[in-house]
Structure formats: C-alpha cells, structure tokens
Amino acid sequence: MSILSVIKEVCPVIGLTVPTAVFSSTDREHVELQALANEMAKRIAFDTRDWTRLKVLATFTGDGLATAFNFPDDYHRMLKKARVWPSATPYTALTHYPDSDEWLGIQVQNFQPLVGAWTVVGEQMLIKPALPNLSTVQFFYLSSNIVKDKDGNAKASFAADDDVFRLAERVLKLGMIWQWKANKGMAYAEDMATYEDALAVSAGADKGSNILVVGRGRTPYDADIAFPGVIVP
Structure with missing residues (x-):
C-alpha cells in the first residue's frame, strides 16, 4: 500500500477531503500530512523495537x-x-x-x-x-531506510505519493489519525489506544517461533513410542 493510499484512509477519519495527490502539493493540510507521515513512520520504526x-x-x-x-x-x-x-x-x-x-x-x-x-x-x-x-x-x-520507492529501492523517508512504508501500514494509519487529532486539539484517547493495541500486536508478531511451548505436553501428538511393549529382566 502506497503512502497516498494510507493518507486516503486517514483523511475521512480526521475530517479532511480525500486528496488525489499529497507530496506534490503545497496546500497547508497536505504539507502537514507529509510531515506527520514521516514523523510517525520514524517513531514506529525506531522508538519501539528492533524490527x-x-x-x-x-x-x-x-x-x-x-x-x-x-x-x-x-x-x-x-x-x-x-x-x-x-x-x-x-x-x-x-x-x-x-x-x-x-x-x-x-x-x-x-x-x-x-x-x-x-x-x-x-x-x-x-x-x-x-x-x-x-x-x-x-x-x-x-x-534508517524505512521506506521503499516504486522501484523497490530503500530510502529514509517519504518523498512521493507512491512510496511504501516497510512496516505495517495499518499501524502507520492509526498513528497518523490519533496524532493529527491530538495536534488539532480534538479528542484522541480512544484512537491512541487503538493505535497502541495494533502496534503491540504487530511488534509481538515480529519474531520467530518460541522455543518453549506453554500448555499441553511437548511430545508431538503423532509421535510413535520406540518400543510399545514391556521389557522384563
């Protein structure tokens, strides 16, 4: 999903007209969205975990x-x-x-x-x-390269509408929503909580399998016993 697609999903929630272009625009609201997208992307990438x-x-x-x-x-x-x-x-x-x-x-x-x-x-x-x-x-x-351009080349920040965030776009979208509302003095607590939940889930999934399994016994359910009988001395 491109950053323009992310912003198109953000705008109806924060009360802005859905744009056809953002990074080529000099409209004040679009410039604010550009800065917010880059700030939130860096916050997610660098302030939470080693992705x-x-x-x-x-x-x-x-x-x-x-x-x-x-x-x-x-x-x-x-x-x-x-x-x-x-x-x-x-x-x-x-x-x-x-x-x-x-x-x-x-x-x-x-x-x-x-x-x-x-x-x-x-x-x-x-x-x-x-x-x-x-x-x-x-x-x-x-x-530091948290973005990819349309050709798949990694770079440090969004600069074009077709740039893509290398991490979870949904987390970026939710982060932009709550931070925009906070910046404008709007109620944002519920949106921030939704963002934090999504961030925690995304971070928790960003790892390999656990070595230890909690719950049932660790013997595979389809394992065969080497010798099913009883050995008598």
Whole structure:
C-alpha cells in the first residue's frame, strides 16, 4: 500500500477531503500530512523495537592496520542487544567498552584485550587491536531506510505519493489519525489506544517461533513410542 493510499484512509477519519495527490502539493493540510507521515513512520520504526525487516548485517574487513571503520550509509543504530563477532576468534565476541573514558584508558595504558575490543565514537566503530589482513568482524544494526520507492529501492523517508512504508501500514494509519487529532486539539484517547493495541500486536508478531511451548505436553501428538511393549529382566 502506497503512502497516498494510507493518507486516503486517514483523511475521512480526521475530517479532511480525500486528496488525489499529497507530496506534490503545497496546500497547508497536505504539507502537514507529509510531515506527520514521516514523523510517525520514524517513531514506529525506531522508538519501539528492533524490527526484523530493518535489521541489516554489517561486515568490516581488516587490512592489518585500520582500527576505525565507518558505519554503512543507512546505519541508524546498533540493535538493543548486539555483539561484534570476529572471524579470527569466532567463539568469542569482541569486548564492548561503552564508556569513552574507559576506552581512552586502555589506549593510554596500551592495554591489549585478549580477544579484541570495540567502541563507538562519532560515526565510526573503533576496534583494538587492528584486525588482521582480510579478517572480518560482523554485527547487526538497524537501518534508517524505512521506506521503499516504486522501484523497490530503500530510502529514509517519504518523498512521493507512491512510496511504501516497510512496516505495517495499518499501524502507520492509526498513528497518523490519533496524532493529527491530538495536534488539532480534538479528542484522541480512544484512537491512541487503538493505535497502541495494533502496534503491540504487530511488534509481538515480529519474531520467530518460541522455543518453549506453554500448555499441553511437548511430545508431538503423532509421535510413535520406540518400543510399545514391556521389557522384563
């Protein structure tokens, strides 16, 4: 569903005339809808959970000298729970130093971490010691590209009527409805509750199967017993 289709479903609920175009328009209400669509899309994508569709695997390759690596162009942030795995020592992740003073301390003291260490400074990941030539480190990050254009190319925000949100359009629609009403001083509590319920359901479905099953016994209903008789000594 394009963003124009989403907006067409939003407008009757918030009391606006259904438009034929939005992102090519300079009408005040359409400009407000453009800004609201982008704000709500980013809020859903970045403020709730690490969405599976937005996860990307990054790989940095060493040359034996470099200790600083630029993040990919679409890097938004690392996942809330992420580790950096080196190919040189694949059974142990690099040690994370989130505190910049602690990182500076190991630099000044020339401390060499046993399995390597990493931190983030500015727009780079710093790794100590330098990665061996052609060895790699890998980690997952959250992409800033939350929209696709009509050709399927990912980008960071809506800019055309035929752009598509990469996550649930219904959640985006409900979010735009309650936030528009809140912005205009209209009653919005029920609409916000509906949005939050839809967001929770969408987030809950954005994961793999559970390892543990709650309820009936875990033996499959059609499993055969290996030996149905009784063994007598």
